[in-house]
Amino acid sequence: xxxxxxxxxxxxxxxxxxxxxxxxxxxxxxxxxxxxxxxxxxxxxxxxxxxxxxxxxxxxxxxxxxxxxxxxxxxxxxxxxxxxxxxxxxxxxxxxxxxxxxxxxxxxxxxxxxxxxxxxxxxxxxxxxxxxxxxxxxxxxxxxxxxxxxxxxxxxxxxxxxxxxxxxxxxxxxxxxxxxxxxxxxxxxxxxxxxxxxxxxxxxxx
Numbered sequence: 001x002x003x004x005x006x007x008x009x010x011x012x013x014x015x016x017x018x019x020x021x022x023x024x025x026x027x028x029x030x031x032x033x034x035x036x037x038x039x040x041x042x043x044x045x046x047x048x049x050x051x052x053x054x055x056x057x058x059x060x061x062x063x064x065x066x067x068x069x070x071x072x073x074x075x076x077x078x079x080x081x082x083x084x085x086x087x088x089x090x091x092x093x094x095x096x097x098x099x100x101x102x103x104x105x106x107x108x109x110x111x112x113x114x115x116x117x118x119x120x121x122x123x124x125x126x127x128x129x130x131x132x133x134x135x136x137x138x139x140x141x142x143x144x145x146x147x148x149x150x151x152x153x154x155x156x157x158x159x160x161x162x163x164x165x166x167x168x169x170x171x172x173x174x175x176x177x178x179x180x181x182x183x184x185x186x187x188x189x190x191x192x193x194x195x196x197x198x199x200x201x202x203x204x205x206x
Contacts (some may be wrong), residue, residue: 003137010037010049018054023127028063030055044060060125064092064132067120077101090121093132100137107143110136111171144177151181154203155188164204169194175201 004021015031022029031120035051041186058066061083068081072094094102103110114134121132134141150167158165167178178201179190189206192199 001055001057002059003053005034005051007035007049008037008049009049011052014050014052015054018052022054022056023125024056025124027086028124030057031064041161044198049103059124060090060121060128060130063124064090064117064121067117068092068134069092072096072099085130087130089131089133091135092117093138094134094136099136103139107139107171107174110139111173143174147177148181151178151203152185155182155185158203158205162205164202166193167201167203169198169200171197172199175199178203 002022004018006014006018006021008017011033015026019026019029032053032055033050034053035048037050038048065081065083076085077096077098079094079099082093082095084093099107102110102113104112114132117134118132122128135141147170154165154167159189170178175192179192182188182190182203186206187206189204191202193202194200
């Protein structure tokens with residue numbers, strides 16, 4: 001359990017100082033008061049500050065797992081949540097019989113859920129420097145394979161016909177997959193055009 005000892009003129013100030021260092025919200029900590037503040041002689045000499053120990057109850061991984069399980073319960077979906085974390089990201093994989101409702105058309109609902117969860121996680125953990133990724137039944141892996149194949153098929157057609165071709169509107173993550181898939185494709189360049197949420201990738205001859 002991560003903890004930090006801090007001091008302040010009052011107990012509340014000491015707690016706030018600890019929360020700022022830990023980068024968490026008050027409802028995610030246990031607080032132990034080590035010393036109450038007291039005034040010395042004439043209120044000047046021998047003043048003693050408040051001292052507290054603040055312990056974080058839930059890590060980002062545990063908080064994310066609990067939040068998603070509660071979300072599934074609230075929408076009446078029976079599913080499980082597996083968390084995987086490394087130095088760059090925290091990934092939550094949701095599995096179950098009815099979890100497809102969280103994907104939506106072309107992953108729109110899943111993207112919205114991930115966006116919302118990222119906001120919530122960064123409010124809870126201000127020091128969190130990892131990307132939070134939500135996936136459902138390995139949808140993102142399957143979608144990446146589909147988009148990569150689509151990109152190569154379109155690039156082949158553009159190379160043969162010599163005309164640029166616009167793909168369907170995609171979210172930023174999916175557009176990035178297209179760009180990466182074709183970044184080394186000979187004779188082909190890609191760029192994005194339009195405004196969100198209708199922004200799309202253009203595959204064009206160099």
